[in-house]
Amino acid sequence: MKKKSKTTTDAVKILHKTFIKDDPKRLASLQEEREKLKIAGQIYQLRTQAGLSQAQLAKLIGTTQSVISRLEDADYNGHSLNMLRRIAGALHYKVEVRLVPENAASARG
């Protein structure tokens, strides 16, 4: 395969088209979509930068390839912190969760 999976890649492009194009009011929910994308992207980035296939990471945390694929799908919305911690932990990372004001410029976007 090439560098990036279709799902994760396309999501970036689809974002604007889907949420901004003709419905400026939906811009609010864009925030949420961005977060979802970021999570998928972060998992993908962590995994590939560690040089692992989905199957390898899956084995590492005791699950199967299809599960990892699902988590890296930008449209997937059901992330649990437990699962994120499992993935992060396997790669010597940790999960940071922050509740920040919607408007404020975030830590270092």
Add this chain to the structure above:
Amino acid sequence: MKKKSKTTTDAVKILHKTFIKDDPKRLASLQEEREKLKIAGQIYQLRTQAGLSQAQLAKLIGTTQSVISRLEDADYNGHSLNMLRRIAGALHYKVEVRLVPENAASARG
């Protein structure tokens, strides 16, 4: 009631006793405990700083008081991002998730 609920308050104190006292090797998992605590604490802080009771916040996001109480329990471990987003959103906050190296000094903890 006083300022802080028993559960959330005590957790701070219990932490050291439980995880460090006689078992230095468990210090690793302390990271995870801290994260859990932070989430409970963040929800609590957000809610009280908004001047809401658990029942009021519950109604705001379409659930019941006992659910909020459960989420503010520092020992609770089953947070989902969906739930966090619901709470954050109701108070005009957003959820930021970051996977950061276990060792590195994080963004601005």
Add this chain to the structure above:
DNA sequence: AATTTTTATCGCAAATATGCGATATTATAT
């Protein structure tokens, strides 16, 4: 101390995420 408000805890039903094999799709290599 009695009343009222708020929070914690329990039990169980309903909703959602995970586990996982099978297979299709896509990419890479030959």
Add this chain to the structure above:
DNA sequence: ATATAATATCGCATATTTGCGATAAAAATT
């Protein structure tokens, strides 16, 4: 083009979270 490897998707069983009422425990108010 063929073979191989990686990823995406489907369906269904299992596990976990959420929903929610009831009640206990704790705190605030009078």
